[in-house]
Amino acid sequence: MTIYLDASASTKIDNEVLIEMRPFIEEEYGNAGSMHTSGLKAAHALNLSRKKIKEILNVDEVIFTSSGTESINLALKGYALKNKSKGNHIITTKIEHHAVLDTLEYLEKNGFEITYLDVEENGIINPKKIKEAIKENTILISVMHANNEIGTIQPIKEISKIAKGNNIIFHTDACQAGNSESLKDLDVDMLSLNGSKIYGPKGIGILCKKNSIRLEPLIHGGGQENKLRSGTENIPNIIGLAKALDIAQNNIGEYKKLSTLRDYFIQELLKIENTILNGDKNNRLPNNVNITFLNVEGEAILLMLDEKGIQASSGSACTSNSLDPSHVILALGMPYEAAHGSIRFTLTKDTTKEDINYVLKEIPEIIKKLRGISPVNLTLEEIKNV
Amino acid sequence: MYDVQSKDGKEWFYTDEVKDHFFNPKNLLKTREEAEQCAKQASGIGEEGSPACGDLMKMWIKVKDNKIIECKWQTFGCASAIASTSMFSEMVKGMKIEKALAIKPQDISKELGGLPARKFHCSVLADKALRAAVNDHYKKTNQLDKIKEDKVKIIDKILKITDHDIEEAVLEGVRTFEELQKRTKIGVQDKTCIPEAEQLLRFYLEKYFNKKQ
Known part of the structure; x- marks a missing residue:
């Protein structure tokens, strides 16, 4: 038995999506740039998909890329490099995905000045802080719509207003938001999104932008995507992303019902002593549960869960390439001691109460076992005083 | 490995x-x-x-x-x-x-x-x-x-980098002196420590990975 609770890492492709993609994998393999019937069919599918996405999101332009990460790179580097005559200051938060943080770090090394803002203890940015951080040379603000680790949802519309009022371009990384948040009337200048989090294919992302925004391309070549992203268009994945986004954005109400199951899960997990819920209790993705189990190490929990058929994820240093624990959990003001035992469960749209009950049956024993062998015995009060 | x-x-x-x-x-x-x-x-x-x-x-x-x-x-x-x-x-x-x-x-x-x-x-x-x-x-x-204690010895006198720091760097993946310097900035200012730092790097590589530089 497998209970997959890692939807924020990757989702299963929807059957309807697969059906639409299939002919373009198996039969229609033409290049959208070719002057013959096969090419025209591909070009037609490409145009239809683009049109569909533009309508769903109500945006001017859609650029297809290979991933959310590439979209974010194009948005941040592409804008900064093209517009450096306007200024060199960029504002972001400390809880962004590494696709944003590492890209900005790169820009920092190349003459840009970056402000990384703290979030509140609940994992949400106070828009006031953004207002206060704006300087004369600020050209860009990038804030994620929903956080990938703790699921907190950021006040995008408010930030957008602030950006507009100050004539600053605003980009949002909406990779985690596509299932539960309406992205149609966000009115942001740039938005990044990918297929693999919304029950679509992997290896496909989009960057949406307003017509007036000028970007420097990162990939040069055949001049596809209005010269902003060269490379033969990945037609099956483009079709898949358009369909997946269509389904996701039209079923937000249904998806949000997952929050009932999420709240039940959180409530039961918190009954285990010395556990902490990371991120805001209510203002979070309907499928996100992020819990710290004090005195145990996240990777050990993950492996024991996996042995029981339960697949989750951890902000533990030991599961990532870096030896530092999650920057997101640390940004909540949590001490290092507490950041090592955080586990993220992200429900899929097919997760049932039976699945959750099974996890709830197994997890106390795993925690008890690992705490038994742990020489560390910190309590919630001690953690708060660290 | x-x-x-x-x-x-x-x-x-x-x-x-x-x-x-x-x-x-x-x-x-x-x-x-x-x-x-x-x-x-x-x-x-x-x-x-x-x-x-x-x-x-x-x-x-x-x-x-x-x-x-x-x-x-x-x-x-x-x-x-x-x-x-x-x-x-x-x-x-x-x-x-x-x-x-x-x-x-x-x-x-x-x-x-x-x-x-x-x-x-x-x-x-x-x-x-x-x-x-x-x-x-x-x-x-x-x-x-x-009793043998792990005594810490300062190698880079300006940046106060110790033998322990070199050991840690090796354990976390450093394999060459260039990598060590990039990571710790050892010897950037205190150039007199470079021979000793190189020797320690070889020592720890050998100790942990049996690697000879």
Whole structure:
């Protein structure tokens, strides 16, 4: 038995999506740039998909890329490099995905000045802080719509207003938001999104932008995507992303019902002593549960869960390439001691109460076992005083 | 040794040996009560690491005729830390103290059929905890002359970089002097320390990875 609770890492492709993609994998393999019937069919599918996405999101332009990460790179580097005559200051938060943080770090090394803002203890940015951080040379603000680790949802519309009022371009990384948040009337200048989090294919992302925004391309070549992203268009994945986004954005109400199951899960997990819920209790993705189990190490929990058929994820240093624990959990003001035992469960749209009950049956024993062998015995009060 | 994201496409990044020791650890004190009980009879108790770093290892040893007859432990650590300590505690049982202290992390890793490169530092905790437990035993039995502490020595006099920093850098993946300098800035200002730093780098590479530069 497998209970997959890692939807924020990757989702299963929807059957309807697969059906639409299939002919373009198996039969229609033409290049959208070719002057013959096969090419025209591909070009037609490409145009239809683009049109569909533009309508769903109500945006001017859609650029297809290979991933959310590439979209974010194009948005941040592409804008900064093209517009450096306007200024060199960029504002972001400390809880962004590494696709944003590492890209900005790169820009920092190349003459840009970056402000990384703290979030509140609940994992949400106070828009006031953004207002206060704006300087004369600020050209860009990038804030994620929903956080990938703790699921907190950021006040995008408010930030957008602030950006507009100050004539600053605003980009949002909406990779985690596509299932539960309406992205149609966000009115942001740039938005990044990918297929693999919304029950679509992997290896496909989009960057949406307003017509007036000028970007420097990162990939040069055949001049596809209005010269902003060269490379033969990945037609099956483009079709898949358009369909997946269509389904996701039209079923937000249904998806949000997952929050009932999420709240039940959180409530039961918190009954285990010395556990902490990371991120805001209510203002979070309907499928996100992020819990710290004090005195145990996240990777050990993950492996024991996996042995029981339960697949989750951890902000533990030991599961990532870096030896530092999650920057997101640390940004909540949590001490290092507490950041090592955080586990993220992200429900899929097919997760049932039976699945959750099974996890709830197994997890106390795993925690008890690992705490038994742990020489560390910190309590919630001690953690708060660290 | 192979890496987690490695080229050989192995499905599980830990070997069966690691998994076995992780799920069925040997010589482990399974509850706090057991640990308290064990403390009463132990010849020496040692601790290494800190919970803030995500790794804390505690070890209880029983010594008879200069031999380790029991090695019990507890850990707040990841799967590699659990598995390598379990293996280590089996390896040292019945060994003379000096011999046990000479076990290198790569010996443990070898017994486990290899650890992912970046998990290697987890196995270092076990031998350091043993060193602390042995010192505790020497203290308790008044053999103070035998106590060996890890003395920290400053190598780069301007940036205050120690031999310990070089050791850490090696354990976390540094293999060449260029990498070491990029990471620690050692010798950038205090150029007189470069020969000694290079020598230490070679020493730790050899100690942990049997690599000769």
